[in-house]
Amino acid sequence: MTKEGKPALTVRSLSKSFGGVKAIDNVSLTLDAGCSRVLIGPNGAGKTTLFNLITGEIPMDEGEIYLFGVDISQAKIQKRSELGLTRTYQISNLFKELTVEENLYLSLKDKQWNSQGDFSSLWTSWMKSYKRVQRIEEVLASVGLEGKRQTLVSSLAHGEQRQLELGMAISSNPRIIFFDEPMAGLSPNERVFMGKLIRKLAAEKIILVIEHDMDFALSLTDDVTVLDHGRVIAEGRPEEIKSNPEVKKIYKLG
Numbered sequence: 001m002t003k004e005g006k007p008a009l010t011v012r013s014l015s016k017s018f019g020g021v022k023a024i025d026n027v028s029l030t031l032d033a034g035c036s037r038v039l040i041g042p043n044g045a046g047k048t049t050l051f052n053l054i055t056g057e058i059p060m061d062e063g064e065i066y067l068f069g070v071d072i073s074q075a076k077i078q079k080r081s082e083l084g085l086t087r088t089y090q091i092s093n094l095f096k097e098l099t100v101e102e103n104l105y106l107s108l109k110d111k112q113w114n115s116q117g118d119f120s121s122l123w124t125s126w127m128k129s130y131k132r133v134q135r136i137e138e139v140l141a142s143v144g145l146e147g148k149r150q151t152l153v154s155s156l157a158h159g160e161q162r163q164l165e166l167g168m169a170i171s172s173n174p175r176i177i178f179f180d181e182p183m184a185g186l187s188p189n190e191r192v193f194m195g196k197l198i199r200k201l202a203a204e205k206i207i208l209v210i211e212h213d214m215d216f217a218l219s220l221t222d223d224v225t226v227l228d229h230g231r232v233i234a235e236g237r238p239e240e241i242k243s244n245p246e247v248k249k250i251y252k253l254g
């Protein structure tokens with residue numbers, strides 16, 4: 001529960017079809033404050049669709065979604081992010097020909113960015129700019145990219161690009177972060193580093209992670225949800241999930 005006494009996220013009886021395919025079928029899910037969760041399931045199970053529905057990138061057919069007690073079922077993406085929800089993507093959303101700093105700068109949203117020209121607004125604008133630079137430095141340090149401020153994103157290693165994506169996701173100081181396959185395409189060393197970053201974040205924020213690597217997924221949190229064919233087929237602690245007959249069948253576990 002949050003300070004307000006409400007779960008951080010409540011999803012109730014959510015459904016979404018694409019043509020004849022029921023991608024999400026009557027899914028319910030709760031995320032309490034301080035409790036992160038991992039979402040696993042085979043290809044096409046509906047994991048990314050569930051993320052897209054909660055973040056508001058696609059409209060739901062049926063169901064209800066509450067963020068910190070606020071009904072966001074029909075809310076725009078912007079409203080959901082103002083309430084503290086952010087996400088990373090499977091496919092990179094970085095501007096490769098810009099520097100690390102420029103990418104972060106763009107991710108720090110500020111609607112009052114343009115100054116009106118008088119002294120007080122120039123001062124306000126300067127202060128905002130100063131704070132933004134400070135924030136950029138904090139974020140770079142927290143994702144292990146100190147010293148890379150001026151580097152072009154195209155010159156970063158793949159793992160560093162994923163670290164930057166994580167930095168962009170946390171730059172606005174969100175309360176809930178969704179990670180869509182954060183380990184995809186990383187080398188063994190990069191995986192170790194990313195694992196540490198995500199575990200550290202899980203101690204500070206509420207996180208929901210889609211992950212294909214079963215061992216890593218189950219090492220991340222104590223709460224696991226398994227999706228298959230758009231439905232929740234199992235929910236519980238890692239050891240319960242590993243011994244669940246349906247999960248064992250899907251993952252061909254001995």
Ligand SMILES: Nc1ncnc2c1ncn2[C@@H]1O[C@H](COP(=O)(O)OP(=O)(O)OP(=O)(O)O)[C@@H](O)[C@H]1O
Nearest residue numbers: 018021022023041042043044045046047048049050
């Ligand atoms: N925009 C779309 N149009 C049509 N069908 C879609 C669309 N998005 C997803 N689907 C279908 O919905 C189902 C769930 O897809 P989704 O991408 O959510 O699964 P997933 O669990 O994230 O899979 P993966 O692990 O491969 O990323 C699949 O059958 C997929 O083909």
